[in-house]
Amino acid sequence: MGKLMANLLESISHFVAGKRTKWITLVVWILLTGVLSVALPGVNQKEDNNAANLDSQQPSVQATLLAEQEFPSEAGLPALLVWKRDGGLLDEDYENLQKLTAYFTQNPVEGQKLVVPFDRIPLPALKQQASEDGSAIVLPFFFDKSTDSDQIKAGVAKIQEQAKAEFGSDPFSVKLDEQGQLSARVSGPAGVSLDAVGLFSNADVTLLMATVLLVLVLLLLIYRSPILAIIPLIAVGFAYGVTSPILGKMADLGWITVDSQAISIMTVLLFGAGTDYCLFLISRFRQLLKEEDDKTKALVRAFKDSSGAIAMSGFTVVMALLVLLFAKYGAVHRFAIPFSLSILIMGIASLTLVPALLAIFGRVSFFPQIPRTPEMEAERARENGKTQPKIVKSNKKVGNWIGKIVTKRPWMVVVVTLVLLGAFAMNTFRIEYTVDIMSSFPEESPSREGFAVIAEKFTPGELAPVKLMVDTQGSEVPLKEAFSDLPYLSKVSDITQGKNNSNIHAVDLEFSMNPYSNEAMKHIPDIRSVAVQVLKDAGITSPEDKVWVQGLTSTQYDTEETNARDQQVIIPIVIGLIAILLLVYLRSIIAMIYLILTVVLSYFSALGLGWFVLHDVMGASAIQGLIPLYAFVFLVALGEDYNIFLISSIWKKRKSMPLKEAIREGVSETGGVITSAGLILAGTFAVLATLPIQVLVHFGTICAIGVLLDTFIVRPLLVPAITMLLGKWAFWPGTAEGKAQRVEHSQAK
Known part of the structure; x- marks a missing residue:
């Protein structure tokens, strides 16, 4: 099986790097993306942000069905218009509200089912509907339950426009605490729905632009080459161009359901993980261009050296994300196909399109710092009239230093890193969780501000x-x-x-x-x-x-119970699946065990440190109950990528040199590329923290911290130090010994 895979990867490398076939590869991707984009709908056109999250077996869902059957409401979906004036509402305010309800009784907006007829209530009786201090009142508008979010948005906009005409000013733009001024906010289920859709729809473009800009800047800083910075972005763009119409068609056929949140995170995942896979190949290609005169030979060797780790890393992430299909909660279940398909296509692009682009550009990819062999540098120096070529300083000093530390003092490294990560992990016991959707909105969201007025001026339970x-x-x-x-x-x-x-x-x-x-x-x-x-x-x-x-409180209770069930089912499956994949790839039970344990420890450390940042620094009172499961799947799957790349290098070098040297060389050789990849992946997750949606802020912060812990502590320090302490047992039941070890053992005897 291993030989078959090696032959297949070698065939691919010769094809994508071939003189003519590299162009064929590029043309195939262009045609595939173009045809799919024209023939199939984009995934953004098929988003369903109102899809149910709980299945029909949940008690709250069954109760809702019974309530609709036995106690049907003529009201519908309420949009609660909350009016407030510090110091007390004026008679003029009540009269204008009566005019407003009279207008919409005669001229209902699309989807409107009912508006409470304030115009038919005498002024003294209407004042009794206000809060105890007379400073606030709630005017409910009811929409038909079948009305979609676009219709509700248009209806609310017309209500706000008419209110501006009746009151002579815009109370919806007035700050709540503005003394003596009348303010208004739209809250209730309809208001919450509008804010949720609005936040995610506005986030898509912002997120895409911020992610592209960040990745481009980081690539320019790391490689200082404009061409090389664009190559991974081109690959990600093509991968998204293929993924989007396929997902759109699947959603159109009813095979899957996609929502704005899933697409937003999928975009981040594509840029972060996709760029990582590209860097693994690019880094090796640059190294070999300093040894090989022929760029094609260098690219083929780079492909053979890195493709196994790239394919294994991508396959691990794809399989881990597919496990989300076992989730019962809809928002988690809906992540599985978009995430896994996007990573699968990105992995294919990394192994076909990226090497084809590198073959087309060749050494120019790294302009202006073009890598050359010593002979080429000498020839270039002679052409420029110099007797000696320019000496390029090695950029492996930090990697060499870390390699020496983990091989000379492995016990110290293991103890210090375990104490540090363990301290972070202990903070998870302080975490507060919530399933309150409004807590994920910015404090200045209209629905949240409106609810704050209801909670302050009325009994908060009236809202739900x-x-x-x-x-x-x-x-x-x-x-x-x-x-x-x-x-x-x-x-x-x-x-x-x-x-x-x-x-x-x-x-x-x-x-x-x-x-x-x-x-x-x-x-x-x-x-x-x-x-x-x-x-x-x-x-x-x-x-x-x-x-x-x-009711909504009952729905939230079932949501929390379903989240707990999903964690109990999915987390063990993900760990078991990754363990099997590592065992097949590395053929070492011991390595599989400690690689899994280090990544799990890193996850809990990220969760604990993330809570410290979110709660103690940023002031968050709780995080959404879904975040631990989201973060676990991402951090464990993506964190194992870096371990696979590092261990693959150590395993290969172990066949030609003693283990101590193999670890030192492996850490030094992979240090730069993994650090670069980790910074980019952490950066893309950190982009989520710039959005106004708190659930994405919390998720992005925890994942960014987790990636940084993997990049700077687990991968360069803990994993190689454990490998050094275990010695030959790290390979058990295999030996991974080559000629160097046999000579070493023979001399020892």
Whole structure:
């Protein structure tokens, strides 16, 4: 199998570097990208940001279906217009609100189902609807539940435009704390949905431009060659050009669902990981151009030396990302295909398009610092009338120094790095998690500002009450009385009966706290438990199956439970899968074990250090519950890339030199390229931290920190030091010995 793969890679190298076939390779990529882009829809055209995240088996989903059947609401999806004036609302404000509702009663916007008729409520009664201090009031507009986000956006825009006409100014642009001025914000489920779509749609272009600019600047700083800086970007561009229409067609056929968040992170992944794969080949090519006169021979050798590690690294990431298909939570499940397909196509581009471009440009790729053999440098010096060629200083000083440290003092290196990483990892016990979607919005988002006013001026539970439904089976059940005195509830409605089944009774419960908070979410089991006990006291059999809790708080509770389940399933599968791939590639059980353990330790260290930065430095109160799983899959899969590249170099050198020298040479040889690749990958993740979406800020920060820990601690220090301490056992059950070791052992005897 290994020989077959080697022959295949050698055939590919000769084809993509051939005199004519390099052009054929380039033309094939151009035609493939062009045809797919014209024939198939782009993935951005098929985004569905309203796709369900919970499956039909979840209790909150079943409760929602029952509520729609037995207690259908004529209202629809609410957009809560929150009006506030410090010092108290004026009579003029109430009158203008009455004019506004009268206008939209007569002239409804598209998708509008209902607006509360303030115009039919006498002014004294309307004032009773305001907050206790009379400074705020909420005007609900209801849209049909089938209305899409674009229609809601257009409808809200018309409402804001008409409000500006009625009030003579724009209250939606006034700051909430502006003394004496009337301000307005759109909150509620419709407002939250609008803010979410708006943030992600605006993030796409910003993210793409920032990522391209960052990668270009880093490549220019690292290689100081404008041509070489563009080659990886060309490869990434072609990979995206092929990936996007394929994903778009798959979404069009209903095979997959894609959303803005997945596409945003996929873009970052393509630039970061894709550039890394390109650098592994480019770095080796530059080294060999100093040894080989023939650029084609140098490129073929570079391809043979690096393609195995590139292919293995890419395949590891693809397989790890495919494991996300086992996730039950929709937002995680939807990541699997876009991420894995983009990395697969990027890997193919790295092994075909990039060497073809290098073959076309040759040594000019590195202009103005063109690598040449000593003979070529001497000839160039003679042509310029110089007796001696210019001496190019080695850039491996740092790598050589690190190589000496890890081979001379491996115990010290292991102890120090383990203590440092362990200290970071201990901080994970302090992390606070949340599934509150509004916490991921910037504080100045309209929906979040509107909710803050509701929470301050009204009972916050009014924003998102939960509906408790029970099957009484005809028995008398004191449902309202059972919940009226609970401290975590501020209001319990009267009992209503089901439309189709009169035995189904329901009450609406309002929390005395933020209904999106973890505190409220933890009371969902309490509510269910109280209802079960009430049914049991009424003599109803199997009461556990006759209780349903519907509402956003219940949905969040199921989200947290589903996230916990996904982590328990996916993390062991990813570890096991990567372990198998490492075992097949390295043929060493010991190496597989310590490489997995170091990357897992690096992940927990990144999570702990990331929380310190996010919480103690940036002031975040919690991170989204999905982030640990996202970060784990990315950091473990991508972190193993660097280990594979380093260990591959050590394994090869071990066949021709003692282990100590192999480690020293391996660290020195791969140090520059892995450091460059790590900086670029960390930089692309850090771009996410510049966006206004907190979930991406937190994810990007933790992943960037994790990549930097892998780049500067785990890969150059911990892994080679452990390899040095283990000695020949690092290769067990193999030996990886060549002539040098056999001579060494013979002399020792």
